Amino acid sequence: MRGSVDLPLALDRAAPVPLAVQLTGQLREGVRTGMLRSGERLPSSRALARLLGVSRTVVTEAFQQLYAEGWLEGHHGSGTYVAHLSGSADRDGAPAARREPPAELDPWGDAERPPAGVIDLRPGRPWVLGYDEGAWRRAWRLAGLRAPAAYVDPYGHPRLRALLAGHLRRARAIPVGPENVMVTRGTGNGLDLVAAALLRPGDGAGVEEPGYRTARHVLAARGGRVTPCPVDEQGVVVDGLPEDLCVLYTTPAHQYPLGGRLPIARRERLLAWARRTGATVLEDDYDGEFRYDVAPLPALYGLDPERVVLLGTLSKSLAPDVGIGWLVAAPALLRKIAAIRRVLGDRTPGPVQEAVSILLERGDLDRHLRRMRLEYARRRAAIVDSLGSRARGDSAGLHVFLGLPAETVGPLVAEAAARGVLLDTTERHHHGPVAAHGLVIGYGSASLADVRKACEIIRDLLGETSG
Template structure:
């Protein structure tokens, strides 16, 4: 093994950083990869910090007794991943966006899960389910909350929600989703999970069979199981739930037809019609999570299942992706009879959604501010989605909508790539936690909602390189 110590000058602080680098010519790993990995680890760990200058490729090659091509290739890869910046006539510098040092004791032994506390500045978070919360119109937000001063708190909150908000939501859903709803069909919730629990608490008895897509939304399984239901995994393909595979005896079926989570397919019209025919024939209720329906890129959204049969479908929606999870507001559309049963249960339990929050959201809808915000978000997310597709290519599935894609990979490669991405400061999710039983779909569930565009590009460049090496 050849070792060299290089003095890396810092043009800002006027100091020299002693950084030991080593190349092993017998390891079977390309020398350029070895150099790149060690430099990346030094930046990740804090030995090299943002703004520090690296030696020229000629100088470092001489110190390591390797060809200049080896160092040039290593630098080029780090440039592509966003770790380095080049300054014309000045040299190569550590980029200002280098993540801070990772705490070794927080690194998980297997699949990377989010460390506690949440990752701080410098990490690239490409986990799904997190939206961009920095692009809202601050003036519109302040107007909405000033209007709350006109709101008179009720001594007995309406279990259906504020009438003004229910009417605004019905109008919004008619425009955005083509859903023929009125305020009488709308109940205001605190989000999708809350809506699921209201339906489960009202309809499910211990031992009832609840179908959940496989792979699918883990929260749905958790909510139904907490109510005593037996979870029945229902297989999906690239288009969504497979109707012909639906088992007998289901009390309800949870599905995400607008953008299947996490595979990303959208349920075609013929299959939607077969699904509704199945529901009428069996008496089962379809719980439709309108997940990601507001963010489509290549095609127009298909009609909601609820609009095709309001008697057999409950439609759930939320503002967590379009505004912020912190707002804590969603909606549930159902037949008036089911809505009455849910409202009666809420009244008994004292369950409610914040009145001031409802009033503020009603103002955003009434003024058209939420619609304008959604238009801005679609443009922002479309740029990130394009970057993901450009960098990860043919392995990407489910990119026509929403804030996540599936990067399909051979099963054995998935945990290794996720682990290595974590070491590079990139947080990912995999399909493993979205299965109730044995894994059917293997890959990375990559969310591009919360990371900025430059972070998405850098994170995807890291992933692309790890895929190239591993697969």
């Protein structure tokens, strides 16, 4: 911008969309298209408000939202700048080769694979070496016999939808038929499709605080007004939820990242809130297959199929590379999403669907899940035995939460890395001010021996910190 607004900004006071939301969307699009270039300085909120003829509050709200999403950054004492994003235009004005979201949207990408000998206890990845090689090769060999299809069904292959419905009935006791199931490329893809169908610019989109960062980015990219909703040791806090939300994203089976398990009474209150306000609850069942010592609580979708959309994936139970997930919703909403997929050309590759169908049909996936439950249970037990009651949220999933004083988190993570252990923290999972400080310890991708070794290092560091 070089001190003035280079792209046209036009705010419509007669439109139902708030002025701050209009401005947010136009500035965001300016960065995406390269009209606003990385590193360029924006006018002050006062100057921009004067130029647009709006109150300074309108500009301040837009700036705050774009700060939170990562599109803008502040340089102390010098103003507001467009963040350095790989998808914006370069400094000479040449448009970028491709538009990409902020790099933080892919926190566990290939670029961050740990060096050899380093134990990775960051959450989000499963043990991909535990699959049955024979079953895997057989599934792909048989899938290769299927002729390519000329027609792409936006709902997914009918056979796979029926098999996934059966899997959900067995594994999660969800009374669902194939008419309620759509095959997606994973949770992020499913969430994006639902947001495209339900959200209008400026609609309230509730997310857990702290919570899954990708969900925040997806909902914001679809025009949602992201609203952080506090969680406690049991999950999302229902009392006090805003009344103006269009959707609420939540992880009730195993809250990410604090690990809470939403009790049945609170689930009922959450659904009552959704019915009263007309909001849609987006239930992410990302690791619902893995439970330890406790029986699974009924899924929110099973309690109210009209007000809940269930999102699931094989990325945790099999491997992220498979790229298969599912979306369970009322048929009317699925029809709307199917129409959107046709327009966007969004599809789940047919050969992948065929291979997963074979794994389900032959019982190979069920056998794999049983083996992995035992494998993960051993690693979870090693963490609990080593860290004791410090570890919370261990009843399910592939990670635990370890609460710590705020001032000790950074030094402990740095020293653990120096000793060959990579850890994640709750700090980066917050949308606003950090309310819960501590470690998020994932035990999916490390071997049992490495988990035990890493726990000894963490326990020593905790003792040094307390000392």
